[in-house]
Amino acid sequence: MSRNTEVFVIGGGPAGLSAAHVAAKLGAKTLLVDDSARVGGQLIKQTHRFFGSSNRDAGIRGITIADKLQQDISEVADRLTVLENTAAVGFYHNKEAGILSQNAYERVTYQAAIVCTGATENSLTFENNDLPGIYGAGGVQTLMNVHGIKPGQKILMVGSGNIGLIVSYQLIQAGVEVVGLVEGMPTIGGYLVHASKIRRLGVPIHTSHTILKALGTEGVEGAVLCRVDEKFQPVPNTEFEIKCDCICLAVGLTPLIDLFQQAQCRMVHVGELGGLVPLHDSSMRTTNPDIFVAGDASGIEEATTAILAGRIAGARAYETIHGKSADADAIVAEAREELRTLRSGSTGERIRWGRERVLKEAGEC
């Protein structure tokens, strides 16, 4: 069987939902596929309030933002088809892609594709890092906030970026004891407002420390930590043991880029954005002119910026099919201005630098 659409959106997280909503609202026939059982991406497990910007989602919990985005797409249901439990498995030539649901395989013919595949969690190298009881921070959030099950009774958190800090707080809310937080850098990576929250609750934060090994054979029974020097090398005779029954790794994310490589988009490695990302211009168009990108797949950031980049991609994808539109231009201008505000200041410095590099290299090809 085959399907025909104008805009084909892959991934139903904040970026994909926003892109599909904008494209359909402007008037494009749109198809969105997502490989999970329900759209919303990682927002469906994020119980914390987002900082956002004054006119977009500030102070709103992630789960509520997911509901809002689902409400948005239901308003354009006449032009937008959403397929859950359906994975995009590859691109053909001539604007065709393959999608796989349950046991059915179909082809999709599209005019513009917006790929919003998000990211995958990083692991960390240490002895016994494959034991049951060692989970990614996203995995812990899924188990705890979607399915209502604690990962264990006592957990060690590795990584003090915002995810490590926020998930530590969520674990405490769920009734799990956070026995400590380990950070290799000499300072806390995330916002101090999040760190203060868990410090007030008595969680020790071990900066300039690393995890040497996990203890146990069939599951985690503890961990050995030690100090690291300024070159991140273990300092001898500083090892100590900590008792826990699970370990959470919050050590960053890597963009999920297989589909871009397969579609022969030119890639660039930008450390500030999480690794290899497809080169794209300020319209979020990749070097393959039929394919756009938005969200973490274009560089690791967060949900609010993913929503805005998705809106830009959706508007520009609509224009490649239906021609120039003042409404699309207005959406893009508004989103760019919000992005500029969100990425301003010292916390957005790395992101700004990374994004400038992508734009510069995109301009050169």
Next chain:
Amino acid sequence: MTSLRIEKHPVLNFPERKTVKFYFEGKKYQGFEGEPIAAALHAAGIKTLRHSPQKNRARGFFCAIGRCSSCIMEVDGQINTMTCITPLKEGMQVKMQKGHGHIKP
């Protein structure tokens, strides 16, 4: 062992769902209908879902979104089932697969 199910949460509500029976390695367990098999096992205190084919290392779930394949098991005879995203149903037979598992004809 105290249950790993969250009883009270300041932000979230977990509505009561239908309880179903299932089997893990032939032994009877209970879980909620529709929750992932790996979640039901985890709530029952089972964290080791298989052993790695080459070095026989214990494996549990990791990503919980059907990405990493750490949680694959034999479910109702079907090997390589990603239990972190496969909904639990009444009477399911869940087994640790041996080695790479055997595809039944």
